[in-house]
Amino acid sequence: xxxxxxAIVLHNIKYGDSKMIVDMFTRAHGRMSFLVPMPKSAKSKxxxxxxxxxxxxxxxxxxxxxVQLQKLREASMRHPYSSLPFDIDKLTVGMFLAEFxxxxxxxxxxxxxxxxxxxDSLMWFDGAPSPVSNFHLVFMMRLTRFLGFYPNIDDxxxxxxxxxxxxxxxxSVPAHRDYLGPGESSLMSLMLRMNYPTMHLFRMSRExxxxxxDVIVSYYRLHIPSxxxxxxxxVLRNLYNV
Numbered sequence: 001x002x003x004x005x006x007a008i009v010l011h012n013i014k015y016g017d018s019k020m021i022v023d024m025f026t027r028a029h030g031r032m033s034f035l036v037p038m039p040k041s042a043k044s045k046x047x048x049x050x051x052x053x054x055x056x057x058x059x060x061x062x063x064x065x066x067v068q069l070q071k072l073r074e075a076s077m078r079h080p081y082s083s084l085p086f087d088i089d090k091l092t093v094g095m096f097l098a099e100f101x102x103x104x105x106x107x108x109x110x111x112x113x114x115x116x117x118x119x120d121s122l123m124w125f126d127g128a129p130s131p132v133s134n135f136h137l138v139f140m141m142r143l144t145r146f147l148g149f150y151p152n153i154d155d156x157x158x159x160x161x162x163x164x165x166x167x168x169x170x171x172s173v174p175a176h177r178d179y180l181g182p183g184e185s186s187l188m189s190l191m192l193r194m195n196y197p198t199m200h201l202f203r204m205s206r207e208x209x210x211x212x213x214d215v216i217v218s219y220y221r222l223h224i225p226s227x228x229x230x231x232x233x234x235v236l237r238n239l240y241n242v
Contacts, residue, residue: 002030003063008080008118009055010102012036017100021069022051025118026059030109034061035069046075053098054084056119079119084126092239093125093136096232100140103227104147104220114146124196133209134199134238137191143171149223156189158182164219178222180215187212210237 005028012022015035022034038048050057060074084090101118108114121131121139125132144150149167156169162185163170164178169185180188187204191212192200204212213236 001058001063002073004058004060005029005120006115007032007057008101008115008122009051009053009057011053011104012051015192020051022049024057025101025105025115026058027106027112027115028108028110029054029063030111031067031105031107034072036072036075039127046072050075050077052085053102054122055074056122057079081122081126083130084122084171087130089130090125090132092235093132094140096230096236097122097136097139099230099232103230104143104224106224106226111146114143117143121196128196132200133195134191134202134204135196137209137212137216138194138196140220141192144219144223147223149219151188151192153189153192158186160189162186162188164215164222167219167223178218184211184215188215212220213237 005026007024007026009032010023010025012020015021018038020036020038021056022036022122024032024034026032034052037046039046055077056079058076058078059072061070061072084094121142125135125139141150151162151167151169153169157171159172159182160169161173161182162168162178162180163174165176166176169189173179187208190202213233217227217230217233
């Protein structure tokens, strides 16, 4: 079935001398892998440079449900970024988010609201003035709304603990070790109230921000059992000085 849709590039790897395998999250069919030729001609309809992680593309392909590697007919840039590839801070965050999405969207089926959330967030990030120190934290937690494990913040009150397994705030300590004490639970509650336009109003130290990052990654590992160690995590930890 001939399909025209939009897609977000997650990852690419060279395959042989003249092809590469590109993983994308598509609006029409969810997570998919494509076998992409790497033509040398500048007139080709498919150019290697398009498939950088987080690129927003328009695609045309012949969709075959039982085929593991789909074949592209055409690809073009849907939204050229103006700052993300050139701003070193944004590029570092983008590299982390590309790896994060590659793992967190594994096996995801078509989900148009989630696709629009990711695409809109990336375009907002690209257009926002630097620094945007809390963007990755807000993005990761709000993505859990679409993945089905967004924390329940209705029951938070001062002194509560946050149960990472259930995603709930509670006045009693759970019987396992996967929870945050009152201080870190308060920080988590603060972060869950942030959104993109207001997140710059919430001041956090680098230590607090990195602790929240570790907590969120642990939260994903608890709810997505196949979620692995992330190679880009340490680079992101060292990014912001404040």
